Amino acid sequence: xxxxxxxxxTGVVFQIPTKKGDKVGAGDPVIxxxxxxxxxxxxxxxxxxxxxxRVQEGQxxxxxxxxxxLD
Amino acid sequence: MRTVLVANRGEIARRVFRAxxxxxxxxxxxxxEADRDAPHVRDADQAxxxxxxxxxxxxxxxxxxxxxxxxxxxxxxxxxxxFLSENWRFAxxxxxxxxxxxxxxAEAVRAMGDKTEARRLMANAGVPTVxxxxxxxxxxxxxxxxxxxxxxxxxxKAAGGGGGIGMARVDKLTDLAGAFAAATRRAQSAFGxxxxxxxxxxxxxxxxxxxxxxxxxxxxxxLHERECSIQRRHQKLIEESPAPNLPxxxxxxxxxxxxxxxxAIGYVNAxxxxxxxxxxxxFYFLEMNTRIQVEHPVTEEVTGLDxxxxxxxxxxxxxxxxxxxxxxxxxxxxxxxxxxxxxxRNFLPSPGTITRLVLPGGEGIRVExxxxxxxxxxxxxxxxxxxxxxxxxxxxGALARMRAALEATVVEGVRTTVPFLRKALDHPDVRxxxxxxxxxxxxxxx
Numbered sequence: 001x002x003x004x005x006x007x008x009x010t011g012v013v014f015q016i017p018t019k020k021g022d023k024v025g026a027g028d029p030v031i032x033x034x035x036x037x038x039x040x041x042x043x044x045x046x047x048x049x050x051x052x053x054r055v056q057e058g059q060x061x062x063x064x065x066x067x068x069x070l071d
Numbered sequence: 072m073r074t075v076l077v078a079n080r081g082e083i084a085r086r087v088f089r090a091x092x093x094x095x096x097x098x099x100x101x102x103x104e105a106d107r108d109a110p111h112v113r114d115a116d117q118a119x120x121x122x123x124x125x126x127x128x129x130x131x132x133x134x135x136x137x138x139x140x141x142x143x144x145x146x147x148x149x150x151x152x153x154f155l156s157e158n159w160r161f162a163x164x165x166x167x168x169x170x171x172x173x174x175x176x177a178e179a180v181r182a183m184g185d186k187t188e189a190r191r192l193m194a195n196a197g198v199p200t201v202x203x204x205x206x207x208x209x210x211x212x213x214x215x216x217x218x219x220x221x222x223x224x225x226x227x228k229a230a231g232g233g234g235g236i237g238m239a240r241v242d243k244l245t246d247l248a249g250a251f252a253a254a255t256r257r258a259q260s261a262f263g264x265x266x267x268x269x270x271x272x273x274x275x276x277x278x279x280x281x282x283x284x285x286x287x288x289x290x291x292x293x294l295h296e297r298e299c300s301i302q303r304r305h306q307k308l309i310e311e312s313p314a315p316n317l318p319x320x321x322x323x324x325x326x327x328x329x330x331x332x333x334x335a336i337g338y339v340n341a342x343x344x345x346x347x348x349x350x351x352x353x354f355y356f357l358e359m360n361t362r363i364q365v366e367h368p369v370t371e372e373v374t375g376l377d378x379x380x381x382x383x384x385x386x387x388x389x390x391x392x393x394x395x396x397x398x399x400x401x402x403x404x405x406x407x408x409x410x411x412x413x414x415x416r417n418f419l420p421s422p423g424t425i426t427r428l429v430l431p432g433g434e435g436i437r438v439e440x441x442x443x444x445x446x447x448x449x450x451x452x453x454x455x456x457x458x459x460x461x462x463x464x465x466x467x468g469a470l471a472r473m474r475a476a477l478e479a480t481v482v483e484g485v486r487t488t489v490p491f492l493r494k495a496l497d498h499p500d501v502r503x504x505x506x507x508x509x510x511x512x513x514x515x516x517x
Contacts, residue, residue, distance in 0.1 A: 009422075012125075
């Protein structure tokens with residue numbers, strides 16, 4: 001079952017430490033946002049495999065936007 | 072010196088423009104595409120667009136700033152705080168371009184920016200420092216040897232860092248090697264410099280700092296102390312002067328050490344010597360900020376002096392207008408920082424548009440704001456919206472005025488620290504002035 005991972009704040013994509021096919025554990029940072037000089041990780045809600053990364057470094061995302069999909 | 076370019080935005084740019092007007096200096100604002108409609112742009116005689124919103128393409132771009140100075144005919148640059156204010160390459164580039172940098176020499180900025188170098192220089196000058204390594208640690212074994220001498224808990228800090236980023240506390244010997252490796256990795260990724268040093272970790276210290284000021288004629292004075300213990304993530308939220316319940320001997324020691332330290336490095340212009348003070352009143356040098364600070368207004372309110380105007384005068388080569396014995400600390404003043412952050416979500420940033428803004432006023436209240444109703448609070452910059460400063464005949468008087476000011480403050484459209492600040496000022500430990508730097512993180516105000 002796949003699950004969309006959503007940004008919990010508005011920010012700019014600072015880093016993408018994962019890629020398609022990576023195994024992640026619950027709480028692992030899937031992407032890192034930067035907002036107001038703070039780096040804020042968007043974490044995997046559960047263990048799984050990254051099926052898709054929907055953002056690129058430098059892109060602005062709004063709170064609630066899907067940034068990645070977990071299988 | 073005739074025309075001052077302020078390489079900054081928000082409330083501090085406006086504060087510097089005000090001081091310039093007082094001294095009949097012409098003003099130049101710079102701005103990014105995100106700040107076209109920002110109040111600081113309208114405040115200046117001229118305004119120059121730097122570039123796109125991200126800070127590295129605008130407020131952090133040294134070439135663009137120097138070009139803006141040339142185009143506007145500015146002969147001096149005030150860096151404000153944050154951005155390039157503590158970047159020695161910027162201070163150096165400004166001087167090499169034949170302009171006056173309103174601040175210390177590039178060399179002083181460089182020396183104090185390297186935290187292990189700063190510790191070494193201050194220890195040599197006789198300023199107490201936290202027991203720890205003299206310079207960066209090369210291997211975990213070196214840290215283990217030090218731990219045997221100074222004991223646990225310890226903390227690893229990034230030599231090229233600051234602001235608490237990359238700090239790692241270690242409570243026992245078996246954790247030391249792992250913590251050293253992790254701190255090195257973090258320092259490299261955050262600051263591009265893997266060097267770390269180690270210090271004894273102080274439990275529940277107070278943060279007390281001393282405002283110093285020096286001119287190019289070798290006069291160094293202090294403007295008393297500020298208490299800045301109420302912090303989250305090592306960023307200050309509430310500051311005051313005088314520091315409550317500070318033993319007289321500690322205060323004397325702090326101010327003497329601060330002047331001694333500034334003198335030892337040939338410091339010029341406004342600077343702040345930050346110290347940690349433990350429960351016994353012992354104090355230790357933490358770092359020196361080589362710029363005007365966010366919290367400078369509390370010092371202005373208790374001394375009646377204009378620090379920013381004096382920065383400009385000293386940068387122009389004039390002698391300090393104040394003698395030490397004339398600098399009095401009268402009454403009390405407190406400052407709160409209103410950030411666009413959600414205190415209920417662990418101070419997560421809250422960008423957006425300010426749909427309604429009501430700022431307080433009246434006797435003893437000062438407001439320093441970079442925003443107005445309709446301002447867009449961008450993800451690209453620091454979340455500070457405005458500061459409120461309250462003055463009183465004594466601490467209770469200043470606190471009472473601040474509580475009323477916060478009640479009168481309305482910010483809609485973004486989350487702010489206002490509810491947190493109201494709660495904090497009502498806390499019994501804050502009321503009686505029993506403060507330490509871990510209060511917020513330990514949940515004292517939840």
